[in-house]
Amino acid sequence: MTLHSDVLIVGAGPAGLSLAISLAQAGFSATVVEQQPESALAQPAPDGREIALTHPSRTTLQRLGTWSHLADHEVGTIHQAQVHDGPLGRHSALQLSASLSTPGNPRGGAATDPLGFIVPNHALRRSAYAVAARTPGVRIITSAQVTRVATLGAHAELDYMAADDSAAPPERLHAPLLVAADSRFSATRRQLGMGAQMTDFGRTVIVCRMQHTLHHGGVAHECFGYERTLAVLPLPDDPQDGQPLCSVVVTAAAADAAALMALSPAAFAAQVQAQFNARLGPMQLVGERHAYPLVAVYAQRFTGPRCALLGDAAVGMHPVTAHGYNLGLAGVERLMAALVAARQRGQDIGSADALAPYASGHHRHAWPIYQGTNAIVQLYTDPRPVPRLLRQWVLQGARRLPPLQAAIVGQLTGQPPRWMRALVPR
Known part of the structure; x- marks a missing residue:
């Protein structure tokens, strides 16, 4: 042999x-x-998916030599993240930035430090x-x-x-x-x-790129709307015409997702624009929409x-x-x-x-x-009254507890606090 x-x-x-x-x-x-x-x-x-990368992930890609093969317009930065519960604007958003926690500097980093990076799959x-x-x-x-x-x-x-x-x-x-x-x-x-343990969420994720008139400022938004979850992720400006771009991720029940996929590009963009409360101005679809079933797996x-x-x-x-x-x-x-x-x-x-x-x-x-x-x-994604109230308690608590915010930011950047790692079972 x-x-x-x-x-x-x-x-x-x-x-x-x-x-x-x-x-x-x-x-x-x-x-x-x-x-x-x-x-x-x-x-x-292109498959519609944009990948958010932590600082350790970028370091790995730099070591491998693959990072240098990415074009400038393919690498975006996320400077801040906002988490919204319910209809946009009804409640104050949880705001997260690298200034809350930076590895080696528990008091926080510069406001210009990115939370992470975003690159097309x-x-x-x-x-x-x-x-x-x-x-x-x-x-x-x-x-x-x-x-x-x-x-x-x-x-x-x-x-x-x-x-x-x-x-x-x-x-x-x-x-x-x-x-x-x-x-x-x-x-x-x-x-x-x-x-493997498989969790079928019974939902579908729709991913696409959208152009808009107002600049995103490098802010990522996660909007939990009960029936649909909407994520809006900042991308580099369109290399062709310099217009602002974002990645849109809509998560919905299978039937609702199928209806969204059947909409015309203009009608779909109007639905996203309305759910996002027109925060980025008029929006229009760029390229194709892609739909994927949501199944989580842990071997x-x-x-x-x-x-x-x-x-x-x-x-x-x-x-x-x-x-x-x-x-x-x-x-x-x-x-x-x-x-x-x-x-x-x-x-x-x-x-x-x-x-x-x-x-x-x-x-x-x-x-x-x-x-x-x-x-x-x-x-x-639970629309019942008690989970809704619990969500507000969680967000209010996170806004009032800097250590909790720092822990969340640590997970986003890829550098969780030591006390969180110590809680994991061996």
Whole structure:
């Protein structure tokens, strides 16, 4: 038997490719197997999703070399976030900014410090592939359908078939470690016998870009309207005509979402403009609307014999707290740290002892964010009187308690206070 690389990775999304680059930078070899064709990886189509990135996530992308492949108009900054409960303007909003909490400076940072950054999903995918494709030690097999994965005593196996040659027998790859990074509905995770807790919110998220007349000022808004949740995220100005742009995220029940998708572009823009109380002036749709079902996923375990889960295959988040991709990059850093430490100790990188630090560390990081996000969604989409009152108590309390505001900002920036990390079960 020949080992084809140190690590086999299923899925050439941003998490899987980021891991492959990181592995190669550390002296490991990686083989990535992806069902999409090379053209779809090199020039992915816009999918409507804008990814909010924390400061640690930007640092990771800079280390990997992918950040420099983003165009200036693809990188936006979020300077402030406002949380609204009920119809916009009825209650005072909770206002969050980096001045409330900055790592290493508990008294707060400068008002100009950003809470985070925002980048189109397709740009992150394109830049990840651009770097991975030219990184020595990374092999990317595209247009490949994985038909079987297995973990044995001494190695992991992966069988795949080329999409353009279905008559050919499957190819088999071997490596000490297999990593599943193929979406929250990971077929690889299921083949490995690793279950997951799934929460189907019974709702659909609609994402799109909109142009408006008044500038957003770098402020992100989360508007909980009971029947529909609206997020308005600041984007860089349109590179074509210099007009202000924002990302709009509407979350609604399935039937309501279908009706919104059926509206004309002008009618849809009018509905968003009305829910946002025309705060950005007249709005109009730019490009297409995209709809996605909302299902959150938390794997029952992140590692097994000679295998590990990464990205959405490990934790698939509701987008309301914008932490899904950040968790994926944090997982890359933790898994890499575990593999490098194992190599330094002379351990087999696929052994349970080698992978244990990743499993426990990633759980301690992801679990409170996942549970907190789900709790927020359940609380802020419940139209009954008692939850409505409780929401107001929460927002009023947060406005009056600077430590609580600092804790929220810490989560947004990717630097939660130490006391919050200490509460997470091992």
